[in-house]
Amino acid sequence: MTVTASDAHSAVQTLTQSSDTLFLLLGAIMVFLMHAGFAFLEVGTVRNKNQVNALVKILADFGVSAVAYFFIGYWVAYDVTFFADANTLSQGNGYELVKFFFLVTFAAAIPAIVSGGIAERARFYPIMLATFLTVALIYPLFEGMIWNGNFGLQAWFEAKYGAGFHDFAGSVVVHGVGGWIALIAVLFLGMRNGRVKAGKHTNFAPSNIPFLALGAWILSVGWFGFNVMSAQAVNGISGLVAMNSLMAMVGGILAALVAGKNDPGFIHNGPLAGLVAVCAGSDLMHPLGALFTGLVAGAMFVFVFTYLQNKTQIDDVLGVWPLHGLCGAWGGIAAGIFGSEALWGLGGVSLTVQVMGTLLGIVVAVAGAFIVYGALRLTIGLxxxxxxxxxxxxxxxHRISSTSND
Known part of the structure; x- marks a missing residue:
């Protein structure tokens, strides 16, 4: 049997498509598993009487997010719908379907982030409605601008400043947007009852440190799928992304260890702060730049969260605004600093654009959250x-407690 050049090319193409599909599927599964991390991190932090609610919210949020993104959000971001026959959808080994699976796990991270901030006093179904609107409209609006070139924003950045806004794995697009949406939701909900007694702030201790730690570990492991698999193809795999993710995570751990004075809650959130911050520039930075990025993020989380809990009326239960909102914004800017060739990065990034893009993400998140959560608060209550x-x-x-004797 004679094998022609055309046959060989077709076989290679099929193998490449299959490999890319499997690669992205594994990434989607790893990021999907991260939602268990979000759940257990919240379960371990909230009081015993709110643990079941934390578990249910994260899973329910994922279901609502998937529907919102399938019918509306993915179309808003990428101008793609799934209203075709299965034969058409499954072409190319179903790569485009797996791409949706991968990206919906990112989209669903937005309400998972918000959930940690508003825990212990939010009504269930109004928050599900907020989840639908957020994932259908607010998140994909900014996602499409950055990752699909919508509205000509990236083209304008490149024409004006010589580089587009660089956010490889979502420091700003996912975490920053989620964190700033959470801040607005937290402000609308107000403080939990009992947080201020005799004019002094009272902090509720985490209910279960092992669960909190389990959540942090699941998130940390899954994050390597979040970052490395953002290449979305086998030929885009970069050991640099993996190494930078590792170094930023380590930087976050060490900074939280020192700044948090051995507090287990801070130590287990430290790696997450570093990983949030490195997402944007993980494919550009030198590992030393990633380490510094993580160090700053870990320290920032500890100091800002401590200040919020002890000095302000902002009752952010898991500290999701400092962890995702501020560390995400720092990550967008850090990509412009440590991604530069002057600091041993790969270059091709503009600090000016990174600042502008980060600020735009904050504006979109804050404005969208004001509309969604403000309207729900005025109409059905939060x-x-x-x-x-x-x-x-x-x-x-839920009419049930987490333990039989509660």
Missing amino acids: RLSEEEEYRGADLTV
């Missing part, structure tokens, strides 16, 4: 009653 909050969301919403 918060549990004082009695419901006292009983806890587990019994109030």
Whole structure:
């Protein structure tokens, strides 16, 4: 049997498509698993009477997010719909379908982030509605601008400044947007009852440090799928991304260890702060730049979260605004600093553009959240009653507690 050049080319093309599809599928599964990390991080942080609610919210949010993104969000971001026969959709080994799976796990991270900030006093179904609107409209609006060139924003950046806004794996697009949306939601919901006594702030201790640690570990491991698999193709795999993710994670751990004075909550959030910050420039930075990025992020999280809890009316239960909002914004800017050739990076990035793009992401997130959460607060309400909050969301919403003797 004679094998022609055309046959060989076709076989190679099929193998490449299959490999890319499998590569992205593994990434989607790893990022999907990260949602278990979000769940256990919240379960371990909230009080016992809200643990069931934390678990249910994350899973329910994912289901709502998938529907919102399938019918609206993915179309807004990429001008792609799935209203075709299965034979058409499955062409190219179904790569485009797996791409949707991968990207919907990113989109669903937005409400998972918000969930940690508004825990213990939010009504269930109004928050599900907020999740739908956020994933259908707010997140994909900015996602499409950055990752699909919508509205000519990236073309304008390149023409004006010689480089587009660089966010390889979503420091700003995912984490920054999610964190700033969470801040607005937290402000609309107000402080939990009992947080201020006799004019002094009272901090509620985490209910389960092992669960909190488990959540941090799941997120940290899954993050390598979040970052490395953002290449979306086998030929885009970069050991530099993996190494930079590792170094930023380590930087976050060490900074939180020192700044947090051995506090286990801070130490287990430290690696997450570093990983949030390195997403944007993980494919550009030198490992030393990634390490410094993580160090700054870890220290920033500890100091800002401590200040919020002790000095302000912002009751961000898991500290998702400093962890995702501020560290995400720092990551967008850090890509412009440590991605430059002057600091041993690969170059092709503009600090001016990184600052502008980061600020735009914040504006989109804040404006969108004001509209969504503001409208829901005025119409159907966002918060549990004082009695419901006292009983806890587990019994109030789900009619069951996390332990049989509660």
